[in-house]
Amino acid sequence: MTKEVLLSVKDLEITFGAGKRKFTAVKDANFEIYKGETFSLVGESGSGKTTIGRAIIGINPVSAGEVVFDDEKISGKTSRKTKEQVTRKIQMVFQDPAASLNDRATVDYIISEGLYNFKLFKNDKERKEKVEAIIKEVGLLPEHLSRYPHEFSGGQRQRIGIARALVMEPQLVIADEPISALDVSIRAQVLNLLKKFQLEKGVTYLFVAHDLSVVRFISDRIAVIYKGQIVELAETEELFLHPIHPYTQSLLSAVPIPDPKLEKQKKLVVYNPEQHDYSKDKPSFVEILPGHFVWANADELENYRKLLK
Secondary structure, eight states: OOOOEEEEEEEEEEEESOGGGOEEEEEEEEEEEETTOEEEEEOOTTSSHHHHHHHHTTSSOOSEEEEEETTEEOSSSOOHHHHHHHHHHEEEEOSOTTTSSOTTSOHHHHHHHHHHHHTOOSSHHHHHHHHHHHHHHTTOOGGGGGSOGGGSOHHHHHHHHHHHHHTTOOSEEEEESTTTTSOHHHHHHHHHHHHHHHHHHOOEEEEEESOHHHHTTTOSEEEEEETTEEEEEEEHHHHHHOOOSHHHHHHHHTSOOSSHHHHHHOOOOOOOGGGOOOSSSOOEEEEEETTEEEEEOHHHHHHHHHHHO
16 A cells, blocks of 8 residues: 655755854755654754754745655745645644743633634634634643633643644644653653544644654654754664664663663663764665665665674
């Protein structure tokens, strides 16, 4: 069965500043997201994963390459209509629920704002029905709609953020570390909530995270990013069973094991970028196994293939 591509990122480069102050945050990023899947982008802080998410929705400008959504180019100079379509069909759930909600607006207005902007209701009765339905879906009550964000806990605020995104009935939701600011007990609830919407409404997710153990249970495929470069991409279990790039191996070695005895015996793999010599033989993003891509040059590919045998 051929999978339908919803979003395609091709040779993406994102830079900030100019001249001597120019900083390349993302380079040569290539990946596709299929309809109905959860695609995770994983890397440590400052690796460029959030920068990519923000570039997709047009917050960060793209300096090279392109982003194609639903067969239409959405990066660079685009028409007003295209920009509106992006805002309507791609929604973002932010990392910090306290900072991303307007504290002076009621929950009712926060969730309704997108509906107002795009006139997605016939009359006020229909708007209220939509808002009440989504607030119940995320596990809150209609009486919460008249309150303000500061009256809620972090987990509840994140649910409001999810409701705000999903009331728009988007095709793609970019979830930017949506659980890292939450208590461990609340994290599973929020992840289950996102999964529920995927099963019921066919929502596609780009999930941005720094913790591989979190994304393992929700992702169909994972891309690992290091200093703005995607170094490995594979289906979730394939990546966990056969991590090829040394940086991926290092990230996986840091995942805690629930068994204390095994945790003590575990060896941490420390990644050293100096181990790659790209002075003569330049690397590229190569499919080393079906659906499994790695950033490597010819010598490294040969070694990786030997290890896989």
